[in-house]
Each structure stands twice: as C-alpha cells, then as structure tokens.
Amino acid sequence: MASIYTVNEETLINIARVLGGDDGVRIIGILSEHxxxxxxxxxxxxxIQINDVRKLLYRFYNHSLITNRRFRDKETGWFxxxxxxxxxxxxxxxxxxxxKILRKLESRLEYxxxxxxxxxxxxxxxNTTFEVAMDTVFHCPQCNEPLHRVDNNPVIEFLEKKIAEIKEELDT
Ligand SMILES: [Zn+2]
Incomplete structure (x- = not known):
C-alpha cells in the first residue's frame, strides 16, 4: 500500500470487509495502489461482476471512503x-x-x-449488583448460593488502560 495513506492497511482492510465483504477488500486493495x-x-x-463493483463503489462512496471525478469521453460523449x-x-x-468506542468504554468504567x-x-x-444482592439477602438470584463481593479492580484497570490507549491514538 502507498505510504501517503494515513490509516494503516489493517484498519482500511477491516473497514472494507465490514462494508463490502471479500469483494470489498479486493476493490479497496486495488484502489489503495491505483x-x-x-x-x-x-x-x-x-x-467481480460490473454491477457488483458499482454497488460496492457507491457503498464506499456513501461512507466517504472513496471519491470520484467525472469527465466526458471525447470520442463517445459519455461520462x-x-x-x-x-x-x-x-x-x-x-x-x-x-x-464511539471511547465513549462506550468510559461509560462502562463509570458503571x-x-x-x-x-x-x-x-x-x-x-454477576449481581449490590441492589439485587440486598433484595435476596446476599444469595444468588439464580442458584441461591451465598454471594461474595467481586473484585472488579482488574476490569477497571483493563478499561483504564484501553481508554488511555485510545486517547493517545486520537491525540496523534
Ligand atoms: Zn449462582
């Protein structure tokens, strides 16, 4: 892939796959080189069938991944x-x-x-929240075994690490 593109190839390929499957990946692959x-x-x-190519191009175009320019063929007069x-x-x-991911992670961290x-x-x-545990006098609402406090510090640390990573990526 040409180095002028600011997103890395993996990211671009992932977007192409989400929007257009394997055919989309092939088309974006060619557009990244030509x-x-x-x-x-x-x-x-x-x-790939020409109609399918056209559909994929317009899908990418609607998501602002690609651009087009239009001109008239001098011989045929067609655009x-x-x-x-x-x-x-x-x-x-x-x-x-x-x-979007950052906002989700931040609200999860808050929770x-x-x-x-x-x-x-x-x-x-x-897992049961404190409110539910109060209602059942600290017995599992599903199996009725006694409930124990869950240490969610590893989850919090993981979320904080992820949030810091994404913030750093967004800053650059
Ligand atoms: Zn249980």
Missing amino acids: KNITVEELAETTG IFQWSLQPELVEAYVTSTKQ ELTHEFYHCGNPQCP
Missing part, C-alpha cells in the same frame, strides 16, 4: 467516472469509530466505579 480507476477496470482486474481512495476521510471514519458486584462462584451465574 488512483483514478474506472468501474470497468476494477471489474476486469478483480473478476466516465474514475474512483480513488479518500485518505483523509478514511481517517475521519476511523477517528469517529474510535471516539464499574460506581457499582459493587457480587457473585456466587458458579460459572453459569451472572
């Missing part, structure tokens, strides 16, 4: 569309995804910090 490529050229290079990756917007997509959890020790039973 600029200004037509639907016909993409269909020919990948062996020709050429497609290219839109690196800044790919980065914007990645950034907004990371921000972990403001709640106490109890568990009976049976692997098939879920």
